[in-house]
Amino acid sequence: GENVxxxxxTLSVQEGDSAVIKCTYSDSASNYFPWYKQELGKxxxxxxxxxxxxxxxxxxxIAVTLNKTAKHFSLxxxxxxxEDSAVYFCAASKNTGNQFYFGTGTxxxxxx
Amino acid sequence: xxxxxxHPSWVICKSGTSVKIECRSLDFQATTMFWYRQFPxxxxxxxxxxxxxxKATYEQGVEKDKFLINHASLTLSTLTVTSAHPEDSxxxxxxxxxxxxxxxxxxxxxxxxxxx
Numbered sequence: 001g002e003n004v005x006x007x008x009x010t011l012s013v014q015e016g017d018s019a020v021i022k023c024t025y026s027d028s029a030s031n032y033f034p035w036y037k038q039e040l041g042k043x044x045x046x047x048x049x050x051x052x053x054x055x056x057x058x059x060x061x062i063a064v065t066l067n068k069t070a071k072h073f074s075l076x077x078x079x080x081x082x083e084d085s086a087v088y089f090c091a092a093s094k095n096t097g098n099q100f101y102f103g104t105g106t107x108x109x110x111x112x
Numbered sequence: 113x114x115x116x117x118x119h120p121s122w123v124i125c126k127s128g129t130s131v132k133i134e135c136r137s138l139d140f141q142a143t144t145m146f147w148y149r150q151f152p153x154x155x156x157x158x159x160x161x162x163x164x165x166x167k168a169t170y171e172q173g174v175e176k177d178k179f180l181i182n183h184a185s186l187t188l189s190t191l192t193v194t195s196a197h198p199e200d201s202x203x204x205x206x207x208x209x210x211x212x213x214x215x216x217x218x219x220x221x222x223x224x225x226x227x228x
Contacts, residue, residue: 034217036219041222041224042221042222043116043118043205043207043221043222044156044205044219045219046216046217046218049216089155089156099161100146100217104154104155105154105155
């Protein structure tokens with residue numbers, strides 16, 4: 001089955017700096033990679049996603065890159081703000097069954 | 113965007129009682145719903161996958177007789193924790209998918225279950 005690894009587990013950055021979270025996956029058949037943000041006591045919220053036919057996708061301060069050959073993808077947050085503080089999860093999925101495999105999460109703290 | 117509503121947001125129950133958690137897709141038809149359990153500072157652990165009108169598929173190690181899942185319509189799935197024990201205390205989260213093609217899963221806001 002698929003195995004998704006996520007690093008780092010915790011990350012602290014100064015407000016205004018950039019944050020990068022990296023994930024690797026094992027199943028080359030995975031072709032959809034979403035990123036979720038989870039605030040304390042709430043369910044995960046989709047923030048950005050990328051499909052395997054695209055190498056990079058950007059939405060304002062958030063971007064995701066995908067390297068299919070190396071089987072890794074990364075989340076980039078620029079100009080971080082305190083409200084970006086949360087736990088971020090990456091995930092990988094294939095075309096069959098909507099089965100999502102989640103990474104172990106990264107707790108991001110943005111220091112004002 | 114797609115909205116998934118989960119109720120209750122928190123519940124406290126006594127050992128031995130049963131608790132039902134509802135997950136509704138409000139503006140789309142969810143052919144597949146997923147139930148997760150999350151321990152503090154850990155990732156989401158998939159418990160089961162439910163498809164409308166059929167039996168749920170449980171992950172290895174999850175007791176199907178203890179965690180009853182019903183997906184009676186395209187907009188509602190329920191998780192019933194039967195004969196709850198303190199070790200069942202956890203954060204339970206549902207998510208829903210809109211079809212067989214992959215796409216974003218939409219999550220509910222979770223239910224904090226505390227068994228005393």
